[in-house]
Amino acid sequence: MLKAKQQSNSANNARLFAALGDNTRLQLIDRLDSGKPNSISTLNAGLKLSRQGLTKHLHVLEAAGIVKSQKVGRELQFLLKPEALIPLHSYLELYSEQWDDAMTRLRTFVEDE
Amino acid sequence: MQDKIEKTIDLEAPIDRVWRALTDHHEFGAWFRVALEKPFIVGEKTEGNITYPGYEHMRLEAMVETLDTNALFAFRWRAIPNEKGESPLGELETLVEFKLQSIESGTRLWIIESGFASLSVEDAARAEALRLNAQGWQMQIENIKAHVES
Numbered sequence: 001m002l003k004a005k006q007q008s009n010s011a012n013n014a015r016l017f018a019a020l021g022d023n024t025r026l027q028l029i030d031r032l033d034s035g036k037p038n039s040i041s042t043l044n045a046g047l048k049l050s051r052q053g054l055t056k057h058l059h060v061l062e063a064a065g066i067v068k069s070q071k072v073g074r075e076l077q078f079l080l081k082p083e084a085l086i087p088l089h090s091y092l093e094l095y096s097e098q099w100d101d102a103m104t105r106l107r108t109f110v111e112d113e
Numbered sequence: 114m115q116d117k118i119e120k121t122i123d124l125e126a127p128i129d130r131v132w133r134a135l136t137d138h139h140e141f142g143a144w145f146r147v148a149l150e151k152p153f154i155v156g157e158k159t160e161g162n163i164t165y166p167g168y169e170h171m172r173l174e175a176m177v178e179t180l181d182t183n184a185l186f187a188f189r190w191r192a193i194p195n196e197k198g199e200s201p202l203g204e205l206e207t208l209v210e211f212k213l214q215s216i217e218s219g220t221r222l223w224i225i226e227s228g229f230a231s232l233s234v235e236d237a238a239r240a241e242a243l244r245l246n247a248q249g250w251q252m253q254i255e256n257i258k259a260h261v262e263s
Contacts, residue, residue, distance in 0.1 A: 092229055095118055095226065099120050100120070103222075106134060106144045108144070109143065109144035
């Protein structure tokens with residue numbers, strides 16, 4: 001049961017990191033991190049992207065669950081979903097688990113003589 | 114964001130035995146599973162291929178900061194892809210400290226890995242992409258847990 005959960009977490013993380021593995025998208029996340037919704041024109045300020053290019057990136061982020069779009073009047077606005085980035089913080093958990101395993105190997109190495 | 118990992122373990126072995134297991138690069142490599150090419154020397158770099166199953170596509174690079182016999186062993190390290198011409202993963206470099214203390218039953222060892230807070234989201238993404246490349250690493254962790262807890 002634990003194994004299945006870890007495998008699905010791994011797949012989710014893979015999607016998450018694929019979505020994040022792009023400098024433009026990382027910049028967009030930075031801009032979205034204000035807590036308030038942003039329109040496409042606000043997000044595009046200073047970025048040298050076509051509206052189409054920007055929209056494409058936003059859709060990738062939306063598909064990965066990192067942003068959410070909502071229509072306000074005639075305008076599409078985007079909101080960051082910070083909870084989607086929690087798996088990023090859990091990489092510390094993964095390193096921590098690795099140290100647990102390494103310590104077990106060290107114990108076996110020094111004690112079994 | 115949390116900046117460090119801290120672990121403690123009590124080992125039933127004398128302090129100099131533990132010190133040797135940590136600071137002799139052959140012994141370190143044997144339990145850690147990395148084929149370090151050079152000894153640990155303060156101010157010098159050593160590196161080598163990781164030999165842990167599933168991670169053989171990675172290399173470890175370590176720069177030794179402290180070798181304080183039977184007390185503190187510290188180095189900065191990073192993992193890099195094991196392919197010629199591949200550049201290291203952003204600025205993902207952390208500090209590892211091993212602190213030792215003699216106790217009645219043997220040796221108490223602290224392992225502290227720090228420096229994670231300086232990781233950018235980009236570095237974390239790249240680092241995780243590399244780790245996820247490690248085929249079946251989660252399977253390995255599960256296998257080990259099952260093995261030692263049986």
